[in-house]
Amino acid sequence: MKWFISHETIRSPFLKTLEKDCGEKISHCYQCGKCSAGCPISYQMDYLPNQIIRMVQLGMEEQVLSSKTIWLCASCLTCTSRCPRQINVAEIMDYLRRRAYTKHMTPPGEIEVPLFNKIFLRNIELHGRLFELGLIGMFNLLSGKFFKDVALAPRMFLKRKIGLFPHKINNSKEVKEIFKKSGKLGRARRDKLWQPKLLFLNLSRKLIERIERLK
Amino acid sequence: MKIGVFVCHCGTNIAATVDVEKAAKAALNLAKVKFSTTYKYMCSSPGQALIKDAIKEKGLDRIVVCACSPSLHEKTFRECLKESGINPYLLEIANIREHCSWVHRDRETATRKAIEIMKLAVTKVTHNRPLEKTHMPIEKRVLVIGGGISGIQSAIDISFAKFPVVIVEREASIGGRMARFDKTFPTLDCAACILTPKMVTVAQNKYVTLHTYAEIEEVTGHVGDFKVKIRKKARFVDTSKCTGCGACWNKCPAKVASEFDLGLCKRTAIYTPFPQAVPNIPVIDRENCLYLKSKKCGLCQKVCPFGAINYQMQDEIIEEKFGAIIVATGFTQFDHSVYGEYGYGKYRDVITGLHFERMANSSGPTGGKIIRPSDGKVARDVVFIQCVGSRDEQKGVSYCSRLCCMYTAKHALLLKEHNPDSQAYVFYIDIRAAGKNYEEFVKKVQNEYGAVYLRGRVSRIFEKGGKLIVRGADTLSGAQIEIKADLVVLAVGLIAQNDAAKLAQMLHIPYDQNNLFTEAHPKLAPVETITSGVFLTGACQSPKDIPDTVATASAASVKALGLLVQDQLEKEPLVARVDKNLCSGCQACIKACSFNAIETKEVEDRALKRKRTVAEVIEGVCSGCGNCTAVCRMSAIDLEGFSNRQIMEEIEVL
Structure with missing residues (x-):
């Protein structure tokens, strides 16, 4: 994973619109990694769930929406039920799928x-x-x-x-x-x-x- | 002489490796040993009763206890002897736990070694002399070195107990670092609002004497009787006449960078550091005053309505006596000019946390506006870099400065409050928010004030198009980051004052590789030093935030008061003694003594019929380290309880 981001990325409205649309406080995440630790599909993912959350926090919209991870999520809600910061990770994945779909950013393999x-x-x-x-x-x-x-x-x-x-x-x-x-x-x-x-x-x-x- | 030997099992600590019964039996074969026994826990009440009963029934007069290290229970058993009517110094402890059972596995050899150790103790105890504790008077005054928040708190606490306190402060006003702060985390009280009442309390208190603009010149003496020379630097202003009206500093033509505002603005050569200064009496900076340099101004003297300016004033040295000393000298900031990648010195918009603090302060150089020092524009994108100098073994110090995480979070919050459309970016390695409501505070800054926390260090800062380009990384996402910043704030670490080592040597207290003063025990004696009567508080011991500083200040005051309330100081009699007939007066011992406990004395030599110089030990100061006995060529000095004869005989029986 090698990305280069600038302060414009960080100040982009991606995080704020997402927080507004799905009502989840993604900025609360402190990257403990418990979502990734319990995820049964993580072995197939290109980014772990916590990495997706981090990328959302930093406004890396393009990378997030073109990732395989959001499509592989089975919505088993293990992450949601275990998150100590009460973030509904599965809900966010769902939101990201919808957004990726409407923006035609689904990766070809998925x-x-x-x-x-x-x-x-x-x-x-x-x-x-x-x-x-x-x-x-x-x-x-x-x-x-x-x-x-x-x-x-x-x-x-x-x-x-x-x-x-x-x-x-x-x-x-x-x-x-x-x-x-x-x-x-x-x-x-x-x-x-x-x-x-x-x-x-x-x-x-x-x-x-x-x-x-x-x- | 009847010696009793008591062997302790210490549960299984000793008994599992050493055959205690065999050791006790072997003791009876030694000369003068009349009684020996074992018990599971000799230090317990029944164990002590066993010793007391044996003393009574068998008429024992010297006791050897084979147990743990004397540092743990020597006092217990001495008390036990005292209660049985024997001099407590007729006791020896044979350490067969730390020195034997804990470090060996083979039972047979361990038992053999335990018996050897016991033999040494029995030999030594036969030469013990009954000793009495000595008593010394106490000077019932406390010296507090440093007038920051810790010194102020210590002085207030001691004055409550109605003991006189003297504060010696190097700068023109008390208040220290805290006086420079804007707000304090995590409750965001205004620093001046909570500090100035304490400063005024100290100034008005009849038990507290303030010596501002003064430094410690020399410390001699010992606990209960420290003799301290204080240099009162010339203020060139008569404190008895000055009212702090400000006529002088309004007229002074010499302008220099203000130390209090870290060079962010100018002050005059005659100045008070800040508006709430205590005492509110200016000083003349002799390096920059035009009159003192070239006799060509004298304006302040002309305008002073009270005639308080006196250019002829000289430094004054006063000598006072104190019973205890509290060291509250605080810290200084790490100088980050060693970090070329942060470009300090080159870029005026790369500032430290303390600069930011001054800018945020409404009485500061910018009147509470957070701006770029270079062009005065409002700072919008501000990058905060944590761990500058801290946790960096290559360029800085190895320790964590403990409060940078918190003050950076506070700065990010203040930034948003001052400039609502701003954005804070915080580069951190770990967020260490261990304190009451600290974690909640950091989370609040992140969630409610939108500070973006990026996990990683910054690799480079350079100027481009009037902005500072900050290159760093976020290791959580694996992304490299480039931020166009208006202002960069470095959370520089806390280090010891530049002259901390000098003061430590003056006070005979140890300091570590970072020049921070070392406490007597990191857990159980955190405010004491190994020099009795000298106590530590605040950041001179290790980086501390305000709550911890105040807590240690009160702790040190209690320790000092504990000394002062005694009528006389009790002193262990295990000190060095000089045989004046043998002493040749070579004074090698004086050089060897690290406690300044040996003096010279003139005695009348009857054989030579003239006076000659000999060494004399001051019992109150001697700590019984034995340095002098080792260097004495004439074997004229002997240490009570560890005499040369005792040690030689111990070696012989081995």
Whole structure:
């Protein structure tokens, strides 16, 4: 990690807008590192959660929003529940994801995460509750990993973890109303689910794997 | 002569490694030993009762206790002997714990060694003489060196007990460093508001005598009877006539940089350091006064309505006697000109914390405005650098100065209050805010006043386009940082006064490699020194903030009062004695004595029928170190309790 920042970075409004938008006092963080210590995903992250917080404190917006970490966060809330300064780290990660998404700063390797989120929301909007098979099917189709986890399907089906048809809820109209009203989230629906870049990436990855296996 | 030997188990401390029963049995084989026994804890009440009973029943007259170091329980057992009616100095302690059981593993050899140690003690005790404690009178006055907050507090505390106190202050007014401060952390009381009432109390107190503009010239004597020479530097102003009206300093044409404001503004050659000075009587700076230099002005004398100016005044040396001395000489700032990377000397906008303090002060040189000293513009982006000189073994001192973290936080807060659109950047290594409400204060500065804390040292400061470019790093994010600053404030460390070593030598108190005075024990005697009657308070011992300084000042006063309330001083009789018949008067012992405890004396020599000079030990001063006995060529000096004969015999039985 090598960055060069100036006093303009530090005085940038990034920290203040973030604190205002999500109501979390990030400037309270004293970098004890307890969030990173307990994070189950940290081994996959490019920056540890505490480093993300520090970068936010110093106004390093570009570096934060293009990091993998914010997309890898599983929102398990271990960090939030353990923070001695009462900072909701998971909430901040969520905020950063939304900001990165609206600013189109998602790193190319992590496009699958927002895609999954979008399909999930679409799914909820249509059925009022999660239709697992639809979610899995759509995700596999749109991400180009067509046969991902297919072998698990019969067992999941027998254990009644997934069903063939969606379960409807009573007032699905109201859910749609909620989606309509929740501006930012509603926008996710209108965005195209079709991600040719991702599809190409995953298909070419698979091809390379095949070739390597042939060797 | 009947000697009793008492061997202590000390729980398992001794008994686990030394066969105590065997040692006790072996004792009975030694000459003159009539009784020996063991007990689990000899220092306990039943253990002491055992000794008392044995003395009564067996008629013992000398006692050897084989136990821990004499520094721990010698006093206990001496008292025990005294209660049984034997002279307490007919006791010897054989240290078989620290010197034997704790440092050995093999039981058999350890037991053998314990028996050897016991043998030495038994041999020594046979030559012990009954001794009586000596008593000396006490001069019931206290000298306080230094008129800062610690000296002031000490003087006030002692005056409560109605003992006379004399404060000697080098500068023209008392108040010290604290008088220069603007606010005090963590409560942000105005420093002058809490200090000046104390200064006035001291000035009005009938038990306190102030000698400002004075220095200690010489200290001789010892606890209860210190003779101190004080040089009262010539003020050139008659203190009995002057009313502090200010006519003189308003007219004085000579202007020089003010020491009190650290060169941020000018003062006149006749001046009082600050408006609330106590006493409010000016002094003439003889180096800069035009009249004293070239006899060409004399304006102040003309304008003084009371005729208080006297150019003929000379330094005056007074000699006074004191029973105890409290050293409250305080600290000075680390000179950071050694840091080329901070460019001090080159850049006028790189200042120290104390400069900042003066600027923030409403009676300071800028009238409370925080500005760039170079062009007078309001400081907006201000970088604070901590640990300048502290924790730097290469260029500074190895210790942490303890209060820079706090005063920097306070400065960041004051900056925001004075210049609301400013931004403070604090470069730190660790934030050490250990004190009541200190951590909360630092957090408040960060959270409510928006100070940005960056963890790392600054590598370079240079000037570009009228701004100071500060290059540093934030190790928490791994980022290199460049800040365009208007002002850089260095949190310089606290170091000993330049002449601390000289004063320490005068007072015979030890000082460390940093010239800070050394306390008698770092935990259990923090305000005492090994020279009895000399006490330490404040930052001359180690860097201290105001609460700690005041606490040590009160502690030192209590210690001094504890001395003064006694009618007479009790003194251990284990001192050196000169055999006048043997002494050749070579005076080697006088040079060897580090306590100035030996004097010369004329005696009538009957054989030669003329007078000759011999050495004489002042019992009150002698601490029984034995230096003189080692250098005496004639073996004329002997140390009570450790006589040459005793030591030789101990060696022989080994």
